[in-house]
Amino acid sequence: MTKRNNKRPPPPKRQRIEAENNQNAENNTNDQHPLTLQKMYDTCQEVLEKQKNLEKIHENMLKEVLEKQKVFVDKLCSVENELQLIRDDLKPRIVKAAVPVKRDDEDETDSESDNESDTMPTTGKNFVLKHVFKNVSNMKEDEHRLSEAEEYYGVKWRMGVRRTKEHLEFYLHCPKLIDTANWTIEIQQKGVFISNRVENTVKKGKQIFNNKSPAWGWPGFIAWDVLEKNLLVDDQLTAEMHVKIKKTTGIYKDHLRSFDKTMEEFSDVVLVVNEEKFYVSKLYLAAHSPYFKVLFLGNFNDSKKSEIKLNGIDADDFQNYLELLYGEHPIDEFTVEGMLMVADMYDTPMVIRKCEQFLLKESKKKLKKKLELSTRYNLEALKKKCLAEIKSIGDLQAVLPGNVQDLDKSIMGELLEKSISLHN
Structure with missing residues (x-):
């Protein structure tokens, strides 16, 4: 009997290969x-x-x-x-004086200082002269020293010192430069010697300058030994003269137009400046000045008044200001600065523009003075012209004040740029 083989036959080769591949893939x-x-x-x-x-x-x-x-x-x-x-x-502001001053009712000649302070308004015709006198201890008896002349309101001013045997005199000098014989300038002045060791030496007074008396001051402003002990720094004396012009005569031209009582029938308001009356038209002034527009047409107590007092200006300057507004031409070297002050105060573009044109085309004032006016009254065309005329370091030095700290902040940057360009 044939023996039965129970083993399965091997799978076909293809199946074996696929099975191996699947196993390998799984592995x-x-x-x-x-x-x-x-x-x-x-x-x-x-x-x-x-x-x-x-x-x-x-x-x-x-x-x-x-x-x-x-x-x-x-x-x-x-x-x-x-x-x-x-x-x-x-x-405009009221500035407290940095130095003590004498009262008007006290002796102004013998006293040298006072503990009482004073205030000085910056509106109106005010200016300050500053100068440093050098080698003071070498001054001989009766020797004079003068500061550089500076122009304010058409007039040149200087400070002067003179040594006597035991004192130093201090005075304000207004040199004659006016053709008319009968001119006067009434001022209030305050002289100051600056000290960094003791109180400043200060005196003040009221004077009237004219062609016969062009200088006024204090013969015994300070004792010589006190000066040497307390005021000299590196043999230098720092001095200031604060000046307020109160009234002038014979300096300006004759009036070109009247605003007195003869004009009453053509006016509807009276403006009073230093007790002088000006008869004018509210609407005419209001048309040229926002200040007067608000004053006359606004809802204020003064708006209804027939007479209004104006403060902080000079009657002559206001006369010239009105003449220009009414079509006259009063601008010259003496009047232009005062007119600018009034026009700026009362915001009158037409007057400011005409004054600037005069300074641009006709005025013979020094470059330093023109630049000062251009910065003070924002005269951009004039300032641009002044800066263009600074062509050397000498020109630049000529327009700078003695103390750079006194330079107007609005012009500092432009002068610095000019200085850099000149050095390059």
Whole structure:
């Protein structure tokens, strides 16, 4: 009997190959799985690291932007502060004197100082002369020293000192430069010797200058030994003369137009300046000046008055101001500064413009004076012309005040740029 073989026949070759391939694939899958997870983890870590780096970059960028913004804001605040200082400087104000002064009812010749303070208005015809007298201890008896002449309101002014045997005289000098014989200038003056060790030496008084008396002051302003002990610094004496022009005669031209009582029938208001009356038209002045428009047409107590007092100006200056408004031409070297002061005070563009044209085309005033007027009254065309005429270091030095701290803030930057360009 034939013995039965229970073994299965081997599968076909193709099936064997496929089975082997499937087994190998399964084995490969099992072998690669751990590696694939590791790669995924590494990739995630890499993404997280990049995200952290980006966040750090963004944080740094934000800090940088905030820092720049802070610097910018600080600069804006600084500019605003500077602008506010300039605006404050341009406002009329009452300034407390930095030195004590004598009362009018006290002896003005023998006293040398006083503990009482005083105030001085900056409106009206006020100016201050400043000068440093050098090598003072070498002055001989009866020797005179004069400061450089400076022009204010068409007149040149100087300070002078003279040594006597035991004192130093101090006086204000108004040299004769006016053709008319009968001119007068009534002033209030205050002389000051500056000290950094004791109280400033101060005296004040009222004087009238004319062609016969062109200088006034104090014969015994300070004892010579006191001067040497308390006031000289490096053998230099710092002096100031504060001047207020109260009244002038014979300096300006004859009136070109009347505003007195003869004009009463053509006027509807009387303006009083230093007790002098001007008969004018409200509507005519209001048309040229926002100040007068508010004064005459606004809802104020003065608006209904038939007579209004104006303070802080000179009657002659107001006369010239009105003449120009009414079509006359009173502008000359003597009148232009006073007219600018009045026109600026009462915001009258037409008068300011005509005064600027005179300074641009006709005036023979020094460059320093023109530049000073251009900054004080915001005369941009004149300022531009003055700056263009500064062509050398000598020109630049000529327009600077003795103390650079006295330079108008609004012109500092432009003069600095001019200085840099000249040095280059």
